[in-house]
Amino acid sequence: KLSKRLETVASFVPSGAVVADIGSDHAYLPCYLIHKGIASYAVAGEVVKGPFESAVGQVQKEGLTEKITVRLANGLAAVEETDHVDTVTIAGMGGPLIVSILEKHPEKLNGVTRLILQPNIHAKVIREWALAHNWAIQDEEILEEDEKIYEILVLQRSTMTLTEPEIIFGPRLMQRKSPAFIKKWAREKENWQRVLQSIEGADQTPEIEEKRAELVALLNLVEGV
Ligand code: SAM
Structure with missing residues (x-):
């Protein structure tokens, strides 16, 4: 099957x-x-x-x-x-x-x-x-x-x-918000939060700053869906 x-x-x-x-x-x-x-x-x-x-x-x-x-x-x-x-x-x-x-x-x-x-x-x-x-x-x-x-x-x-959120989440998928969609992005959000926490105490190199900004932007996007 x-x-x-x-x-x-x-x-x-x-x-x-x-x-x-x-x-x-x-x-x-x-x-x-x-x-x-x-x-x-x-x-x-x-x-x-x-x-x-x-x-x-x-x-x-x-x-x-x-x-x-x-x-x-x-x-x-x-x-x-x-x-x-x-x-x-x-x-x-x-x-x-x-x-x-x-x-x-x-x-x-x-x-x-x-x-x-x-x-x-x-x-x-x-x-x-x-x-x-x-x-x-x-x-x-x-x-x-x-x-x-x-x-x-x-x-x-x-x-x-497509808008930036539509590119990430999918235009149809973010409209429908099916259980699998909600589960996927809740998982991703947890991952991003975990990574963000792990770099919280790290040195402020430009790379770390860039990663932090990227994660914050993604978290803001996922909050808006
Ligand atoms: N399409 C099937 C499915 O969805 O169940 C098999 C997926 S399997 C994880 C990925 C397959 O793609 C492997 O057999 C791999 O050898 C093949 N593959 C990877 N790159 C490829 C390429 N450039 N051209 C053809 N086959 C490729």
């Missing part, structure tokens, strides 16, 4: 989509998308040999070799023009790694109309990247599974404007 996290990612894949799942590991997501009749075809990309072999094995085991192509490649290099990929999913990595994958081969996104990104941490950098590259947030989700809280961003080609 697919995790709630990946099931939620799958729920944003349009019916009939041609999907590239980058960093696919066991290719569980593409297999699910084909079995459920959501995607018509999928590419599973993996840069590490072990997970690549797991993906190949899983696709064979599930009898899906005609519908899923597994490629050993770095990021979007797994996507070929003849695939006609329209939807890219990247899940289970940090926001900065997801952004570096999107930036490395921008031409591979030419035919892509939807990005479904699930950063484990630092979703903020994805919203900044989207703002700078004319992708707009179509939807967002936040969920808790096994004590971990995950964010999912669904992007489409359009422009948007």
Whole structure:
């Protein structure tokens, strides 16, 4: 059974989509998308040999070799023009790694109309990247599974404007304020307060002052949500 996290990612894949799942590991997501009749075809990309072999094995085991192509490649290099990929999913990595994958081969996104990104941490950098590259947030989700809280961003080609708090908290997520959202930011707030306390007695170097100012600003922002 697919995790709630990946099931939620799958729920944003349009019916009939041609999907590239980058960093696919066991290719569980593409297999699910084909079995459920959501995607018509999928590419599973993996840069590490072990997970690549797991993906190949899983696709064979599930009898899906005609519908899923597994490629050993770095990021979007797994996507070929003849695939006609329209939807890219990247899940289970940090926001900065997801952004570096999107930036490395921008031409591979030419035919892509939807990005479904699930950063484990630092979703903020994805919203900044989207703002700078004319992708707009179509939807967002936040969920808790096994004590971990995950964010999912669904992007489409359009422009948007975001305020500083919206970049950090997510425009939709801060409107909805779901239990997972409240829990995530209460946790972050505790962390920031702990760090602030720990540098309270430290020497007043410019670096410490900068860190202190940053933490105070974040705490003020989170108070305002
Ligand atoms: N996407 C799956 C999920 O959400 O459950 C697997 C997540 S796993 C934690 C991250 C996977 O991404 C690993 O298998 C890793 O090898 C792969 N990966 C990391 N950087 C990559 C890159 N630049 N290109 C392709 N795969 C990458």
